Amino acid sequence: MSSLQINAALLQGARNVVHELLTFEYPADAVLSHYFRNNREVGARDRAFIAETAYAVLRRKRTLERLCAGSSGERITPQRLVLASLTRVAGYNTKQLAGALDADEVKWLDALREVKLDAGTLAEQADLPDWLADRLAALMPEADVLALVRGMNQPAPLDLRVNPVKTSREAVLKQLSAEGIEAEACPYAPLGIRLKKKPSLAKHPLFLDGSIEVQDEGSQLLGHLLQPKRGEMVMDFCAGAGGKTLLLGALMRSSGRLYAFDVSDKRLAKLKPRLARSGLSNVHPGVIASENDQKVKRLAGKFDRVLVDAPCSGLGTLRRNPDLKWRQTPESIAELQEKQASILSSASRLVKAGGRLVYATCSILPEENAAVVDAFLATHPDFVRKPAAEVLSQQNIVLDTGEDLRLLPHVHGTDGFYAAVLERKA
Numbered sequence: 001m002s003s004l005q006i007n008a009a010l011l012q013g014a015r016n017v018v019h020e021l022l023t024f025e026y027p028a029d030a031v032l033s034h035y036f037r038n039n040r041e042v043g044a045r046d047r048a049f050i051a052e053t054a055y056a057v058l059r060r061k062r063t064l065e066r067l068c069a070g071s072s073g074e075r076i077t078p079q080r081l082v083l084a085s086l087t088r089v090a091g092y093n094t095k096q097l098a099g100a101l102d103a104d105e106v107k108w109l110d111a112l113r114e115v116k117l118d119a120g121t122l123a124e125q126a127d128l129p130d131w132l133a134d135r136l137a138a139l140m141p142e143a144d145v146l147a148l149v150r151g152m153n154q155p156a157p158l159d160l161r162v163n164p165v166k167t168s169r170e171a172v173l174k175q176l177s178a179e180g181i182e183a184e185a186c187p188y189a190p191l192g193i194r195l196k197k198k199p200s201l202a203k204h205p206l207f208l209d210g211s212i213e214v215q216d217e218g219s220q221l222l223g224h225l226l227q228p229k230r231g232e233m234v235m236d237f238c239a240g241a242g243g244k245t246l247l248l249g250a251l252m253r254s255s256g257r258l259y260a261f262d263v264s265d266k267r268l269a270k271l272k273p274r275l276a277r278s279g280l281s282n283v284h285p286g287v288i289a290s291e292n293d294q295k296v297k298r299l300a301g302k303f304d305r306v307l308v309d310a311p312c313s314g315l316g317t318l319r320r321n322p323d324l325k326w327r328q329t330p331e332s333i334a335e336l337q338e339k340q341a342s343i344l345s346s347a348s349r350l351v352k353a354g355g356r357l358v359y360a361t362c363s364i365l366p367e368e369n370a371a372v373v374d375a376f377l378a379t380h381p382d383f384v385r386k387p388a389a390e391v392l393s394q395q396n397i398v399l400d401t402g403e404d405l406r407l408l409p410h411v412h413g414t415d416g417f418y419a420a421v422l423e424r425k426a
Contacts, residue, residue: 006092010046011082011100014053019078021054021323028058028323056085058322059153062127070115083109127153131330135365151410156319159186160193161215165250165279169193172212188399189220210277215243218407218414222309223247224395225388225405225419226358230255232304237261237347239285242271244309249280260285291346303350310340312361312368316416319409333367340372348380354426357383360419369418370404386421
Protein backbone atom coordinates (compact mmCIF):
# COMPACT_ATOMS: atom_id res chain seq x y z
CA MET A 1 0.00 0.00 0.00
CA SER A 2 1.22 3.50 -0.85
CA SER A 3 1.59 6.18 1.84
CA LEU A 4 0.41 8.84 -0.67
CA GLN A 5 -2.32 11.23 0.54
CA ILE A 6 -4.93 11.67 -2.19
CA ASN A 7 -6.34 15.15 -2.77
CA ALA A 8 -9.38 16.12 -4.84
CA ALA A 9 -7.30 17.23 -7.87
CA LEU A 10 -5.39 13.93 -7.99
CA LEU A 11 -8.58 11.87 -7.69
CA GLN A 12 -10.20 13.99 -10.40
CA GLY A 13 -7.19 13.40 -12.69
CA ALA A 14 -7.49 9.62 -12.26
CA ARG A 15 -11.27 9.78 -12.77
CA ASN A 16 -10.97 11.87 -15.95
CA VAL A 17 -8.42 9.48 -17.46
CA VAL A 18 -10.55 6.42 -16.58
CA HIS A 19 -13.64 8.10 -18.09
CA GLU A 20 -11.71 8.60 -21.34
CA LEU A 21 -10.21 5.08 -21.31
CA LEU A 22 -13.57 3.37 -20.86
CA THR A 23 -14.80 4.69 -24.22
CA PHE A 24 -12.11 2.38 -25.73
CA GLU A 25 -11.76 4.77 -28.68
CA TYR A 26 -7.98 5.08 -28.39
CA PRO A 27 -5.17 2.90 -26.96
CA ALA A 28 -4.61 3.44 -23.23
CA ASP A 29 -1.03 4.68 -23.63
CA ALA A 30 -2.21 7.30 -26.17
CA VAL A 31 -4.96 8.51 -23.80
CA LEU A 32 -2.45 8.90 -20.95
CA SER A 33 0.12 10.68 -23.15
CA HIS A 34 -2.55 13.08 -24.36
CA TYR A 35 -3.74 13.79 -20.80
CA PHE A 36 -0.22 14.47 -19.48
CA ARG A 37 0.62 16.69 -22.47
CA ASN A 38 -2.44 18.80 -21.67
CA ASN A 39 -1.70 18.83 -17.93
CA ARG A 40 2.02 19.56 -17.75
CA GLU A 41 1.75 20.82 -14.16
CA VAL A 42 1.16 17.24 -12.94
CA GLY A 43 4.38 16.06 -11.22
CA ALA A 44 6.14 12.72 -11.73
CA ARG A 45 4.73 11.06 -8.59
CA ASP A 46 1.17 12.17 -9.39
CA ARG A 47 1.57 10.98 -13.00
CA ALA A 48 2.62 7.56 -11.73
CA PHE A 49 -0.42 7.44 -9.42
CA ILE A 50 -2.85 8.41 -12.21
CA ALA A 51 -1.35 5.90 -14.67
CA GLU A 52 -1.22 3.03 -12.14
CA THR A 53 -4.79 3.70 -10.98
CA ALA A 54 -6.12 3.86 -14.56
CA TYR A 55 -4.38 0.61 -15.53
CA ALA A 56 -5.62 -1.09 -12.35
CA VAL A 57 -9.22 -0.23 -13.33
CA LEU A 58 -8.67 -1.71 -16.81
CA ARG A 59 -7.09 -4.86 -15.37
CA ARG A 60 -9.80 -5.52 -12.77
CA LYS A 61 -12.78 -3.93 -14.53
CA ARG A 62 -15.26 -6.79 -14.08
CA THR A 63 -14.43 -7.32 -10.40
CA LEU A 64 -14.70 -3.59 -9.72
CA GLU A 65 -18.03 -3.36 -11.54
CA ARG A 66 -19.37 -6.25 -9.46
CA LEU A 67 -18.16 -4.58 -6.24
CA CYS A 68 -19.76 -1.26 -7.19
CA ALA A 69 -23.03 -2.93 -8.20
CA GLY A 70 -23.06 -4.76 -4.87
CA SER A 71 -22.61 -1.62 -2.79
CA SER A 72 -25.54 0.33 -4.29
CA GLY A 73 -28.13 0.01 -7.00
CA GLU A 74 -26.94 3.24 -8.59
CA ARG A 75 -25.12 3.73 -11.88
CA ILE A 76 -21.49 2.59 -11.92
CA THR A 77 -19.37 5.69 -12.60
CA PRO A 78 -15.64 6.16 -13.37
CA GLN A 79 -15.31 7.87 -9.95
CA ARG A 80 -16.68 4.81 -8.16
CA LEU A 81 -14.54 2.41 -10.18
CA VAL A 82 -11.47 4.46 -9.21
CA LEU A 83 -12.45 4.51 -5.51
CA ALA A 84 -13.20 0.77 -5.55
CA SER A 85 -9.80 0.10 -7.15
CA LEU A 86 -7.94 2.28 -4.65
CA THR A 87 -9.56 0.70 -1.61
CA ARG A 88 -10.14 -2.93 -2.63
CA VAL A 89 -7.17 -3.49 -4.98
CA ALA A 90 -4.45 -0.96 -4.04
CA GLY A 91 -5.24 -1.02 -0.28
CA TYR A 92 -5.74 2.71 0.41
CA ASN A 93 -7.66 3.55 3.60
CA THR A 94 -10.40 6.15 4.08
CA LYS A 95 -8.00 8.44 5.94
CA GLN A 96 -5.71 8.70 2.89
CA LEU A 97 -8.70 9.54 0.69
CA ALA A 98 -10.62 11.76 3.17
CA GLY A 99 -9.36 15.05 1.69
CA ALA A 100 -10.77 14.11 -1.72
CA LEU A 101 -14.23 12.82 -0.70
CA ASP A 102 -17.56 14.35 0.29
CA ALA A 103 -19.74 12.87 3.06
CA ASP A 104 -21.84 10.74 0.65
CA GLU A 105 -18.70 9.19 -0.88
CA VAL A 106 -17.27 8.36 2.56
CA LYS A 107 -20.57 6.63 3.38
CA TRP A 108 -20.53 4.77 0.04
CA LEU A 109 -16.92 3.63 0.61
CA ASP A 110 -17.82 2.30 4.06
CA ALA A 111 -20.59 0.22 2.43
CA LEU A 112 -18.19 -0.92 -0.30
CA ARG A 113 -15.73 -2.32 2.26
CA GLU A 114 -18.45 -4.72 3.48
CA VAL A 115 -19.31 -6.12 0.00
CA LYS A 116 -18.51 -9.81 -0.37
CA LEU A 117 -18.44 -11.25 -3.89
CA ASP A 118 -19.43 -14.81 -4.82
CA ALA A 119 -16.93 -16.71 -7.00
CA GLY A 120 -18.68 -15.63 -10.20
CA THR A 121 -18.14 -17.08 -13.67
CA LEU A 122 -14.65 -17.86 -14.96
CA ALA A 123 -14.76 -14.65 -17.03
CA GLU A 124 -15.67 -12.61 -13.93
CA GLN A 125 -12.98 -14.24 -11.80
CA ALA A 126 -10.43 -13.68 -14.58
CA ASP A 127 -11.55 -10.09 -15.36
CA LEU A 128 -11.92 -11.03 -19.02
CA PRO A 129 -14.68 -10.56 -21.58
CA ASP A 130 -16.80 -13.72 -21.87
CA TRP A 131 -15.59 -14.62 -25.38
CA LEU A 132 -11.91 -14.52 -24.38
CA ALA A 133 -12.44 -16.53 -21.18
CA ASP A 134 -14.31 -19.14 -23.25
CA ARG A 135 -11.45 -19.41 -25.78
CA LEU A 136 -8.84 -19.82 -23.04
CA ALA A 137 -11.01 -22.36 -21.19
CA ALA A 138 -11.12 -24.45 -24.39
CA LEU A 139 -7.29 -24.56 -24.36
CA MET A 140 -6.52 -25.26 -20.70
CA PRO A 141 -8.08 -26.12 -17.30
CA GLU A 142 -9.76 -23.25 -15.41
CA ALA A 143 -6.98 -23.21 -12.80
CA ASP A 144 -4.43 -22.60 -15.57
CA VAL A 145 -6.55 -19.79 -17.05
CA LEU A 146 -6.63 -18.10 -13.63
CA ALA A 147 -2.86 -18.57 -13.16
CA LEU A 148 -2.23 -17.05 -16.61
CA VAL A 149 -4.52 -14.10 -15.84
CA ARG A 150 -2.87 -13.48 -12.47
CA GLY A 151 0.41 -13.16 -14.40
CA MET A 152 -1.26 -10.84 -16.92
CA ASN A 153 -2.63 -8.65 -14.12
CA GLN A 154 0.82 -7.92 -12.71
CA PRO A 155 2.51 -4.79 -14.10
CA ALA A 156 5.41 -5.78 -16.39
CA PRO A 157 8.98 -5.23 -15.15
CA LEU A 158 11.31 -2.93 -17.08
CA ASP A 159 13.61 -4.98 -19.34
CA LEU A 160 16.60 -3.52 -21.16
CA ARG A 161 18.65 -4.86 -24.05
CA VAL A 162 22.37 -4.18 -24.19
CA ASN A 163 23.82 -3.10 -27.54
CA PRO A 164 26.86 -5.41 -28.03
CA VAL A 165 28.25 -3.06 -30.69
CA LYS A 166 28.84 -0.53 -27.89
CA THR A 167 29.29 -2.42 -24.60
CA SER A 168 28.70 -5.68 -22.69
CA ARG A 169 25.97 -6.80 -20.31
CA GLU A 170 28.55 -7.12 -17.50
CA ALA A 171 29.70 -3.51 -17.99
CA VAL A 172 26.13 -2.17 -17.95
CA LEU A 173 25.21 -4.18 -14.83
CA LYS A 174 28.32 -2.86 -13.10
CA GLN A 175 27.50 0.76 -14.00
CA LEU A 176 23.84 0.46 -12.92
CA SER A 177 24.92 -1.11 -9.63
CA ALA A 178 27.39 1.74 -9.00
CA GLU A 179 24.50 4.19 -9.52
CA GLY A 180 22.27 2.36 -7.04
CA ILE A 181 19.92 1.05 -9.75
CA GLU A 182 18.96 -2.53 -8.84
CA ALA A 183 19.24 -4.78 -11.88
CA GLU A 184 19.96 -8.40 -12.81
CA ALA A 185 20.65 -10.40 -15.96
CA CYS A 186 17.48 -11.72 -17.64
CA PRO A 187 17.20 -15.52 -17.27
CA TYR A 188 17.05 -16.32 -21.01
CA ALA A 189 18.05 -13.47 -23.34
CA PRO A 190 21.87 -13.14 -23.45
CA LEU A 191 21.70 -9.34 -23.84
CA GLY A 192 18.77 -8.77 -21.46
CA ILE A 193 18.77 -6.89 -18.14
CA ARG A 194 15.76 -6.66 -15.79
CA LEU A 195 15.39 -3.70 -13.46
CA LYS A 196 13.81 -4.08 -10.01
CA LYS A 197 12.11 -0.67 -10.28
CA LYS A 198 11.18 1.64 -13.15
CA PRO A 199 13.53 4.63 -13.18
CA SER A 200 13.19 7.13 -16.01
CA LEU A 201 16.00 6.32 -18.45
CA ALA A 202 15.32 8.82 -21.25
CA LYS A 203 18.22 11.04 -20.12
CA HIS A 204 20.52 8.30 -18.83
CA PRO A 205 23.98 8.36 -20.50
CA LEU A 206 23.73 4.64 -21.42
CA PHE A 207 20.43 5.29 -23.21
CA LEU A 208 21.61 8.49 -24.88
CA ASP A 209 24.76 6.86 -26.30
CA GLY A 210 22.85 3.81 -27.60
CA SER A 211 24.36 1.31 -25.15
CA ILE A 212 20.91 0.20 -23.97
CA GLU A 213 17.37 0.07 -25.33
CA VAL A 214 14.11 -0.77 -23.55
CA GLN A 215 12.90 -4.16 -24.86
CA ASP A 216 10.96 -7.02 -23.24
CA GLU A 217 13.01 -10.21 -22.86
CA GLY A 218 10.51 -12.18 -24.96
CA SER A 219 10.88 -9.74 -27.82
CA GLN A 220 14.67 -10.12 -27.62
CA LEU A 221 14.39 -13.91 -27.97
CA LEU A 222 12.70 -13.50 -31.38
CA GLY A 223 15.95 -11.99 -32.71
CA HIS A 224 17.90 -15.00 -31.43
CA LEU A 225 15.46 -17.35 -33.19
CA LEU A 226 16.22 -15.59 -36.47
CA GLN A 227 19.95 -15.87 -35.58
CA PRO A 228 21.31 -13.52 -38.29
CA LYS A 229 24.99 -13.77 -39.20
CA ARG A 230 27.56 -11.22 -40.31
CA GLY A 231 27.38 -10.29 -43.98
CA GLU A 232 23.89 -11.73 -44.60
CA MET A 233 20.84 -10.18 -46.29
CA VAL A 234 18.18 -9.90 -43.57
CA MET A 235 14.62 -8.50 -43.56
CA ASP A 236 12.55 -7.27 -40.61
CA PHE A 237 9.23 -7.37 -42.45
CA CYS A 238 6.90 -5.65 -39.92
CA ALA A 239 9.57 -3.47 -38.33
CA GLY A 240 7.36 -0.93 -36.53
CA ALA A 241 9.51 1.38 -34.39
CA GLY A 242 12.50 -0.91 -34.94
CA GLY A 243 13.26 -2.51 -31.56
CA LYS A 244 13.94 -5.91 -33.14
CA THR A 245 15.66 -4.29 -36.15
CA LEU A 246 18.28 -2.81 -33.82
CA LEU A 247 18.84 -6.18 -32.15
CA LEU A 248 19.24 -7.92 -35.53
CA GLY A 249 21.70 -5.24 -36.71
CA ALA A 250 23.76 -5.65 -33.55
CA LEU A 251 23.80 -9.46 -33.90
CA MET A 252 25.08 -8.90 -37.48
CA ARG A 253 27.78 -6.61 -36.03
CA SER A 254 26.58 -3.85 -38.37
CA SER A 255 27.65 -5.85 -41.45
CA GLY A 256 25.63 -7.18 -44.40
CA ARG A 257 22.31 -5.51 -45.31
CA LEU A 258 19.34 -5.29 -42.97
CA TYR A 259 16.05 -4.03 -44.41
CA ALA A 260 13.33 -2.68 -42.07
CA PHE A 261 9.97 -2.54 -43.88
CA ASP A 262 6.66 -1.33 -42.47
CA VAL A 263 3.39 0.06 -43.82
CA SER A 264 3.46 2.95 -41.32
CA ASP A 265 5.89 5.81 -41.96
CA LYS A 266 4.95 7.17 -38.49
CA ARG A 267 6.18 4.00 -36.79
CA LEU A 268 9.32 3.86 -38.93
CA ALA A 269 10.07 7.52 -38.11
CA LYS A 270 10.55 6.43 -34.48
CA LEU A 271 13.39 4.16 -35.66
CA LYS A 272 15.44 7.11 -36.94
CA PRO A 273 16.71 8.56 -33.61
CA ARG A 274 17.19 5.04 -32.19
CA LEU A 275 19.22 4.06 -35.22
CA ALA A 276 21.39 7.17 -34.87
CA ARG A 277 22.15 6.25 -31.23
CA SER A 278 22.81 2.58 -32.01
CA GLY A 279 25.94 3.09 -34.13
CA LEU A 280 24.61 0.67 -36.78
CA SER A 281 25.33 1.41 -40.44
CA ASN A 282 23.72 -1.63 -42.10
CA VAL A 283 20.03 -0.74 -41.65
CA HIS A 284 17.84 0.32 -44.60
CA PRO A 285 14.32 1.39 -43.55
CA GLY A 286 11.57 1.42 -46.16
CA VAL A 287 7.84 2.23 -46.17
CA ILE A 288 5.68 -0.20 -48.15
CA ALA A 289 2.05 0.23 -49.21
CA SER A 290 1.15 -3.36 -48.25
CA GLU A 291 2.67 -6.83 -48.01
CA ASN A 292 2.23 -7.05 -51.79
CA ASP A 293 4.17 -3.85 -52.59
CA GLN A 294 6.34 -3.85 -55.76
CA LYS A 295 9.43 -3.35 -53.53
CA VAL A 296 8.69 -6.72 -51.92
CA LYS A 297 8.20 -8.43 -55.29
CA ARG A 298 11.52 -7.07 -56.60
CA LEU A 299 13.38 -8.58 -53.63
CA ALA A 300 11.96 -12.11 -54.01
CA GLY A 301 14.40 -14.91 -53.16
CA LYS A 302 17.22 -12.59 -52.08
CA PHE A 303 17.17 -12.94 -48.26
CA ASP A 304 19.04 -15.30 -45.94
CA ARG A 305 16.65 -14.52 -43.09
CA VAL A 306 13.23 -12.86 -42.74
CA LEU A 307 11.49 -11.93 -39.50
CA VAL A 308 7.70 -11.53 -39.57
CA ASP A 309 6.54 -10.04 -36.26
CA ALA A 310 2.96 -9.98 -37.52
CA PRO A 311 0.28 -7.46 -36.54
CA CYS A 312 -1.84 -9.26 -33.95
CA SER A 313 -4.36 -8.84 -31.13
CA GLY A 314 -1.58 -8.04 -28.63
CA LEU A 315 -3.31 -10.28 -26.06
CA GLY A 316 0.10 -11.45 -24.84
CA THR A 317 0.90 -7.89 -23.71
CA LEU A 318 -1.97 -7.37 -21.24
CA ARG A 319 0.53 -6.58 -18.47
CA ARG A 320 1.36 -3.39 -20.40
CA ASN A 321 -1.83 -2.93 -22.43
CA PRO A 322 -4.76 -4.15 -20.31
CA ASP A 323 -7.21 -2.21 -22.51
CA LEU A 324 -6.64 -4.68 -25.37
CA LYS A 325 -8.77 -7.38 -23.75
CA TRP A 326 -11.74 -4.99 -23.89
CA ARG A 327 -10.92 -3.53 -27.32
CA GLN A 328 -10.47 -6.81 -29.23
CA THR A 329 -13.43 -8.92 -30.39
CA PRO A 330 -13.89 -12.34 -32.05
CA GLU A 331 -14.48 -10.42 -35.32
CA SER A 332 -11.21 -8.45 -35.03
CA ILE A 333 -9.31 -11.70 -34.36
CA ALA A 334 -10.79 -13.29 -37.51
CA GLU A 335 -9.74 -10.22 -39.56
CA LEU A 336 -6.23 -10.36 -38.11
CA GLN A 337 -5.92 -14.05 -38.96
CA GLU A 338 -6.57 -13.29 -42.64
CA LYS A 339 -4.02 -10.48 -42.59
CA GLN A 340 -1.42 -12.65 -40.83
CA ALA A 341 -1.80 -15.42 -43.43
CA SER A 342 -1.37 -12.91 -46.27
CA ILE A 343 1.70 -11.29 -44.70
CA LEU A 344 3.37 -14.65 -43.96
CA SER A 345 2.76 -15.86 -47.52
CA SER A 346 4.14 -12.64 -49.02
CA ALA A 347 7.21 -12.53 -46.72
CA SER A 348 8.02 -16.17 -47.52
CA ARG A 349 8.72 -15.19 -51.15
CA LEU A 350 11.67 -13.12 -49.97
CA VAL A 351 13.47 -16.15 -48.50
CA LYS A 352 16.17 -17.81 -50.60
CA ALA A 353 16.60 -21.59 -50.77
CA GLY A 354 18.14 -22.75 -47.48
CA GLY A 355 17.06 -19.47 -45.80
CA ARG A 356 15.12 -18.96 -42.55
CA LEU A 357 11.74 -17.38 -41.85
CA VAL A 358 10.52 -16.65 -38.31
CA TYR A 359 6.80 -15.96 -37.82
CA ALA A 360 5.99 -14.33 -34.47
CA THR A 361 3.14 -12.62 -32.62
CA CYS A 362 2.57 -11.22 -29.12
CA SER A 363 -0.71 -13.16 -28.89
CA ILE A 364 -1.67 -16.17 -26.76
CA LEU A 365 -4.42 -17.38 -29.11
CA PRO A 366 -3.63 -20.44 -31.30
CA GLU A 367 -5.72 -19.07 -34.18
CA GLU A 368 -3.19 -16.23 -34.60
CA ASN A 369 -0.24 -18.53 -33.99
CA ALA A 370 0.12 -22.23 -34.77
CA ALA A 371 -3.06 -22.23 -36.89
CA VAL A 372 -1.57 -19.59 -39.23
CA VAL A 373 1.72 -21.49 -39.49
CA ASP A 374 0.03 -24.89 -40.01
CA ALA A 375 -2.13 -23.45 -42.82
CA PHE A 376 0.96 -21.86 -44.41
CA LEU A 377 2.96 -25.12 -44.31
CA ALA A 378 0.03 -27.02 -45.81
CA THR A 379 0.25 -24.83 -48.93
CA HIS A 380 4.04 -24.24 -48.98
CA PRO A 381 5.69 -27.69 -49.08
CA ASP A 382 9.09 -26.05 -49.74
CA PHE A 383 9.17 -24.86 -46.08
CA VAL A 384 9.74 -27.01 -42.97
CA ARG A 385 9.46 -26.30 -39.26
CA LYS A 386 12.64 -26.27 -37.17
CA PRO A 387 12.42 -26.84 -33.38
CA ALA A 388 12.79 -23.48 -31.62
CA ALA A 389 14.61 -25.00 -28.63
CA GLU A 390 17.29 -26.39 -30.95
CA VAL A 391 17.94 -22.94 -32.46
CA LEU A 392 18.15 -21.33 -29.01
CA SER A 393 20.39 -24.05 -27.55
CA GLN A 394 22.96 -23.35 -30.30
CA GLN A 395 23.28 -19.91 -28.63
CA ASN A 396 23.42 -21.37 -25.10
CA ILE A 397 19.83 -20.34 -24.37
CA VAL A 398 18.12 -23.15 -22.47
CA LEU A 399 14.39 -22.84 -23.10
CA ASP A 400 12.16 -25.62 -24.41
CA THR A 401 8.47 -24.79 -24.88
CA GLY A 402 7.76 -27.49 -27.48
CA GLU A 403 8.29 -27.32 -31.24
CA ASP A 404 7.48 -23.59 -31.39
CA LEU A 405 8.39 -20.87 -28.90
CA ARG A 406 5.54 -20.09 -26.49
CA LEU A 407 6.23 -17.60 -23.72
CA LEU A 408 3.81 -16.76 -20.90
CA PRO A 409 4.09 -14.07 -18.19
CA HIS A 410 3.37 -16.35 -15.20
CA VAL A 411 5.82 -19.03 -16.41
CA HIS A 412 8.66 -17.09 -18.08
CA GLY A 413 8.32 -13.55 -16.68
CA THR A 414 8.00 -12.12 -20.22
CA ASP A 415 5.06 -10.89 -22.26
CA GLY A 416 3.08 -13.62 -24.02
CA PHE A 417 4.88 -14.45 -27.28
CA TYR A 418 4.64 -17.09 -29.98
CA ALA A 419 7.21 -17.83 -32.68
CA ALA A 420 7.75 -20.57 -35.26
CA VAL A 421 11.06 -21.13 -37.07
CA LEU A 422 10.57 -22.13 -40.70
CA GLU A 423 13.31 -22.99 -43.21
CA ARG A 424 13.11 -23.13 -46.98
CA LYS A 425 14.43 -26.39 -48.33
CA ALA A 426 17.81 -26.01 -50.03
